């Protein structure tokens with residue numbers, strides 16, 4: 107029997123879970139800003155049915171990679187295909203992102219969520235709104251100005267707002283940095299549900315424990331290059347690249 | 361919701377804008393516009409006599425008070441129904457050019473030359489205006505001119521010509537053109553202790569005389585005639601011919617003339633009616 | 641100078657008596673200015689928001705243009721509007737010259753560039769913060785514009801006040817297109833100009849003080865709204 111509280115992702119009116127598979131195919135991806143190479147020659151295939159964790163030291167290019175995959179930045183080289191398609195307005199509407207520093211509108215918590223509901227315009231979105239407010243414990247905060255929330259509360263709100271868009275793929279950039287264990291648990295539970303509902307999750311984190319708990323496969327970046335992509339088990343037990351080994355042992359900073 | 365909010369507030373803004381402007385647009389009171397000079401307004405004459413006309417005729421007279429030069433220009437554009445100004449040659453040209461129907465004398469007063477009581481040019485008591493100006497020029501005492509092509513300014517320039525003084529040369533030194541109305545020029549003269557020429561009505565009603573006093577008056581050359589003209593409806597169809605003519609008829613008729621004579625400031629009569637009686 | 645003391649007592653006396661002639665002039669001043677600011681906002685806020693959000697060739701040129709137009713001399717605007725509305729002009733048939741409507745138009749022309757330029761400035765800052773989120777959520781630009789306008793509403797109050805200040809204090813344009821006609825188009829500033837030219841400096845200054853007090857009241861009211869908003873951290 108399916109868990110009745112599984113988030114009904116992704117459901118647009120009259121549209122079942124798309125039959126087409128939506129793997130991410132990344133070929134020769136590079137990004138240059140102000141003459142510096144920030145990402146270089148990334149080749150990567152990500153299945154649509156796994157929770158992928160991206161790891162790497164500070165400044166490795168993890169946030170930039172997420173922004174490229176989400177179409178917020180344009181690649182300087184290479185291409186990104188999602189289910190065989192280039193990113194465009196239409197495909198990007200089926201993606202969502204939680205930023206490293208969440209940007210919330212200068213409005214109440216409820217108004218921030220309502221904004222996403224209004225964008226979606228589906229009757230399910232309203233239903234989803236109350237489920238997410240329950241799941242992420244936002245009911246008591248509903249009428250508070252979003253920008254006065256604590257860091258953890260803001261992350262919960264940002265996650266709820268992103269999930270309201272019923273995305274096929276969800277990017278998260280260190281959503282649990284600086285959060286207390288209870289909030290981390292809340293967010294992880296929600297991600298599990300989203301995952302069970304069929305949403306592909308791509309998560310950047312520095313928290314090894316969290317990575318172990320969530321990851322099905324791990325991507326390791328170092329100085330703008332992909333040094334490893336393996337299943338979670340093999341990554342944590344027998345990291346293939348020396349950089350990943352050193353990172354796991356707490357040795358490299360950059 | 362936001363879109364609805366936006367269209368709702370846009371509609372509200374538009375509605376408010378319309379409401380705010382509507383009374384202005386839908387003004388269907390009976391009124392005419394008279395292009396006139398600052399002297400008739402600043403002296404208080406029009407405020408005194410226009411209500412009497414409105415009472416009788418039901419026509420409101422809206423006065424735009426500017427220099428005679430600008431009044432003539434505005435009327436040429438058809439922005440006004442009646443002209444009430446004081447520069448006879450320019451008025452006659454206005455009619456000759458077909459912009460006005462007919463010019464009628466209304467009233468007169470006179471110009472006076474005022475200046476600081478210390479009178480550095482020594483013109484006090486003179487009754488020869490060109491001679492007084494000549495002495496001002498010789499002493500290089502400051503003189504404030506309207507410099508705005510008004511009736512007073514035109515008259516003043518004519519007098520300088522008779523005095524054979526080249527004011528173009530002196531402009532910027534002792535001869536100072538304010539480029540503004542009579543009141544502003546009197547303020548400037550009071551401020552810098554300068555001589556100036558004013559119509560008597562504005563002078564009497566003026567409240568900031570300071571150290572200024574009348575020094576030269578009584579020359580026939582200082583005669584100041586006011587005329588009234590109906591703007592030609594054949595040039596500008598929007599001209600309210602009947603109401604405008606009604607105002608002119610009243611002004612140069614017995615009642616208007618009496619009202620002009622009755623207007624006094626501090627017991628002094630400011631304007632002297634001299635309309636030619638029509639025989640009919 | 642004795643005039644100063646006179647003016648102060650005269651100003652308070654005028655207000656105290658609630659002089660009806662003064663009341664009429666004050667009311668017209670406020671009506672004309674509010675209408676002009678309203679129209680300027682209806683035009684200027686969306687343009688300012690569009691300039692803050694959209695990236696199109698020549699955008700920088702528009703920004704420079706509106707910034708320059710902020711300094712438009714009122715007399716020039718008055719002349720342009722006069723030439724438009726004059727019976728000899730293209731819009732003469734509207735019969736708007738020498739009516740409050742003409743004054744509203746002239747002041748709208750003066751205030752709109754201020755609203756556009758300052759709105760663009762305020763919203764550019766906010767958009768820098770929101771842009772990635774808008775793009776992530778695929779928010780269409782007009783919705784983004786409404787969101788920015790709404791979220792910056794308290795900062796925009798200051799923008800509107802700047803426009804209000806310019807309009808209520810302006811004399812050069814309204815005296816040309818309004819004509820300073822008693823009971824019809826006489827507002828605070830043109831009345832001050834008239835009393836000055838009559839040499840009644842005390843009365844002119846007193847009217848100026850009244851104008852100042854009105855502006856003060858409006859500013860204080862708006863700032864009070866803004867301060868309470870700031871406490872709520874929306875601002």
Ligand SMILES: Nc1ncnc2c1ncn2[C@@H]1O[C@H](COP(=O)(O)OP(=O)(O)OP(=O)(O)O)[C@@H](O)[C@H]1O
Nearest residue numbers: 139140144162163164165166167168169170171206
């Ligand atoms: N728009 C940009 N212009 C120039 N440099 C940039 C830009 N964005 C990122 N960088 C640089 O690219 C590098 C990678 O940045 P990125 O934010 O992706 O790192 P990260 O892996 O997410 O690090 P962290 O773990 O600290 O979040 C950094 O050196 C950063 O300074």
Ligand SMILES: [Mg+2]
Nearest residue numbers: 168169206279
């Ligand atoms: Mg990062």
